[in-house]
Amino acid sequence: MARRHLFILLIVVLLTFTTACASTNPATNTPATTNAPEVTEVTMRLQWLPQFQFAGYLVAEARGYYRDAGLSVTILPGGPDAVPLPLVATGADTFGSTGADTVLISREQGIEVVALATWFQASPVAFMVHRDSGIRSPQDFVGRRVGMFYGDNVETEYRALLAATGVDPASVNEIPGDYSLAPFLERQADVWPVYATDQPYTARAAGADIELIVARDYGVELMGDVLFTTAEFARNNPNTVRAFVQATLRGWEEALTDPAAAIDIILARSPDFDRGHLEFEATETIKLLRYGIGAQCVGASDRQLWAKEAELLRSLGVLQTSIDPNTVLLTDAVDEYYRARGIECGR
């Protein structure tokens, strides 16, 4: 008898689990007017954790700007193994955040994606060294151990930096790394590529006295995070794209004018994050968003800068052909947003 009861109990437990976890599928609304979004349920895949790097999306979500625009947006975190490009290209996610270089490279590989907004007008990548290492410029990399993330935009930037400064890559001892700073702090590496917006804070908090070497100072002009989707989705759903981009722009505008409020929103979502860390990230991120054309228009795309990046990638052999940036840029929504506010972005 006892056994039978147990068996029934087991089945009940299992059934409760499965029904509790079955996903609900809300019906999508049909557009009422011509300007209404064609698709209302969309996902946004970040490249990394929901931190200040993505404040525009997070603020837009928390403040209801997506809802106001008729969208139901799910923001999904990225991670070492959750790369937005394949997720968006396959249609598993609607929108994604990635590097400008990825958009150009994927176009050459026949993956038709378009950049809808350029957030980081300058690259967030920096090369971190211990102050007492005596390394002050890329020329000092010779004979030193440099951490490398292969296949990443960090690698692209590193190759560009060496090429710009005439350092022979063979003279540098590259060691594969990952996102933990421990090998650098333990001095198993002399140079560690980082996101200047984020990891210097972690290193300093661990007691390291560090300096940053930035490729921009050596004439390497690369961009960073952009918002992208597939060319096909953008073609078929122009209203959804416009609604999403413009709501995100509203989010960024607020995050830039009131970073503290944006940090509150991020912390409410991820209470395990550190406020001091987010404040550092906000300060550094805003610099990159406000760089160049971003000083006037956050999110705008500088076509000359895109052309320069495409040319640089080609000279490095990352791209095999010349890619016209106009084929990967779809900036109507951003342009319209600023035009409506009487702001001239230029270029």
Place this chain on the structure above:
Amino acid sequence: MERHITPHNLIRRIGPALLLGIAILVALEWGLPAAGIPVYLLPPPSRVVAAALQPEVRLAYHTLATANAALIGLAIGAFMAFMLAIAFLFLRPLEDALYPWVLLGQSLPSVALAPLLTIWLGSGLAPRAAMAALFASFPLLIAAISGLRRPAPEQLAMMQAYGASQWQIFRLLRLPAALPFIFSGLRVAGALAVIGALVSELSGAGQGLGYLITTSTYRLATDRAFAAVAAAAGLALALHGCFLWLERIVVYWERDR
């Protein structure tokens, strides 16, 4: 009556392991700072406990998320493994055709599948549960196959001589013989399901112990990462204990061994 587990017996059984564990923890607590090992490399146990108790870490919340994925995956994996084992038993050609592929599938690095599962199954619970099911099903399949084949030819011949149907042979002979094997398989599969769920959470999950490990490692909060690892171990151990307890009730005839 449970006359085997008295408090005295229990102490005698787990006492040595407990003592060793405490000794190691004490040694680490004093030894790590004394040896100058930084907290971000190996935190002393007290730091890990403190991290586990910080409300903003939400260890219970993340543990529940992983437990949920692991249990659903285990249930699915167990069901599939058991069905496959029965199919193999009655359809030998099916086994001949499928078994090598099952073996091959097992030798693939399932970790590499994590990003693909997210693409195929979305971002919610489904890819986590699927990974847990993948991890859990193989040991169970092996256990169920060996268990169901356990009865000796004489026993089978005897049942057949008395005119027993295939179903009766299965229910009265093969299944009881297989149960101890299945429970051993479940104990292994439980721990593997936790690992599977955790591995899947390393790629693009917003919750779960795998997520906690990723974020903590990135921020050099090694104490939090260790708290998550300890929680995962606790989860695996709890599952192990559950199956041990269930086995004692279900396979009552093996209890005295």
